[in-house]
Amino acid sequence: MEIQSYSGGCFPEVGMNSSHCREMSWIESVLYVYMGSGQPIPVTDLRNRTTSMDTSNKVTSDYVRRAIPRDVWAEIFGWLSKPDPGIMILDPYGGAIYAVPEAATLFPHRGGMLYNIYYMNYWAVSSDGEPNVRWIRDLYAFMAPYVSKNPREAYFNYRDLDLGRNVVVGNVSSYEAGKVWGEKYFKGNYERLALAKGKIDPDNYFWNEQSIPPLVHESNFPY
CATH class of the missing domain: 3.40.462.20 (Vanillyl-alcohol Oxidase; Chain A, domain 3)
Incomplete structure (x- = not known):
C-alpha cells in the first residue's frame, strides 16, 4: 500500500515515515489516484479530450x-x-x-x-x-x-447508479421513486430541489438516470 503525503509528516501510529511518501503537485495527484504510479500518461493529456486513458x-x-x-x-x-x-x-x-x-x-x-x-x-x-x-x-x-x-x-x-435510478412515468421522472437515491445525496433538501426543478424545467427536458425530478405534476406530489 502506497501512501501519499503533501506535508512530509510522520505518522508513527501506522508505521509511516517520510520514505513512504511521494511529493507531487495537486494535478499530478489527480492522475496518480486514478491511474496509479505505473501509467505513463503526462499531465498535459488532461487538456486533450480526445485522449483515451x-x-x-x-x-x-x-x-x-x-x-x-x-x-x-x-x-x-x-x-x-x-x-x-x-x-x-x-x-x-x-x-x-x-x-x-x-x-x-x-x-x-x-x-x-x-x-x-x-x-x-x-x-x-x-x-x-x-x-x-x-x-x-x-x-x-x-x-x-x-x-x-x-x-x-x-x-x-x-454518483453511483447502484443507489437507484429515475423511474419515468408519463415522460416525467417520478418524485417518489427518486427519493431512493435523492435523499441519500440531499436528505431533506431533495424536495426543495425537486420544487425548483418544477419551476425551471417542468417538462423534465434535462434528464439523466439521477437527475432531479420536477415536482409539479399532481402524481408526483408527496402530500
Missing part, C-alpha cells in the same frame, strides 16, 4: 458520524489486500462545514460528520471489470453498520 471505473461513497472501531479497521485493511482491490479515500469534515446549516444549501452533509469515504476501483477497458465492481459492492455492504443511516448518506459528485 483506456480505463473504466466504479465509484461510490459513504459518510461517517461515529468513529469506526480499531478492530473493524483491521478488517478493512484486509479488503485492501484482496485480489482486484480498489482504493478508499477519507476526506475529513468539520470546521467551516459545520458552521453552515444543513438546509442553507443543497449540500446537507454538515454538523456531526467526521469524514466522507470515497471508494473507487478501475480496470483496463480490454479486461473483465466484474471482479473490480464486485470488490466495491461487497466492501460497501460490509461497511453498512459503521456509516450513516436513515438515510445512508452519499456524496452526489461520486
Whole structure:
C-alpha cells in the first residue's frame, strides 16, 4: 500500500515515515489516484479530450458520524489486500462545514460528520471489470453498520447508479421513486430541489438516470 503525503509528516501510529511518501503537485495527484504510479500518461493529456486513458471505473461513497472501531479497521485493511482491490479515500469534515446549516444549501452533509469515504476501483477497458465492481459492492455492504443511516448518506459528485435510478412515468421522472437515491445525496433538501426543478424545467427536458425530478405534476406530489 502506497501512501501519499503533501506535508512530509510522520505518522508513527501506522508505521509511516517520510520514505513512504511521494511529493507531487495537486494535478499530478489527480492522475496518480486514478491511474496509479505505473501509467505513463503526462499531465498535459488532461487538456486533450480526445485522449483515451483506456480505463473504466466504479465509484461510490459513504459518510461517517461515529468513529469506526480499531478492530473493524483491521478488517478493512484486509479488503485492501484482496485480489482486484480498489482504493478508499477519507476526506475529513468539520470546521467551516459545520458552521453552515444543513438546509442553507443543497449540500446537507454538515454538523456531526467526521469524514466522507470515497471508494473507487478501475480496470483496463480490454479486461473483465466484474471482479473490480464486485470488490466495491461487497466492501460497501460490509461497511453498512459503521456509516450513516436513515438515510445512508452519499456524496452526489461520486454518483453511483447502484443507489437507484429515475423511474419515468408519463415522460416525467417520478418524485417518489427518486427519493431512493435523492435523499441519500440531499436528505431533506431533495424536495426543495425537486420544487425548483418544477419551476425551471417542468417538462423534465434535462434528464439523466439521477437527475432531479420536477415536482409539479399532481402524481408526483408527496402530500
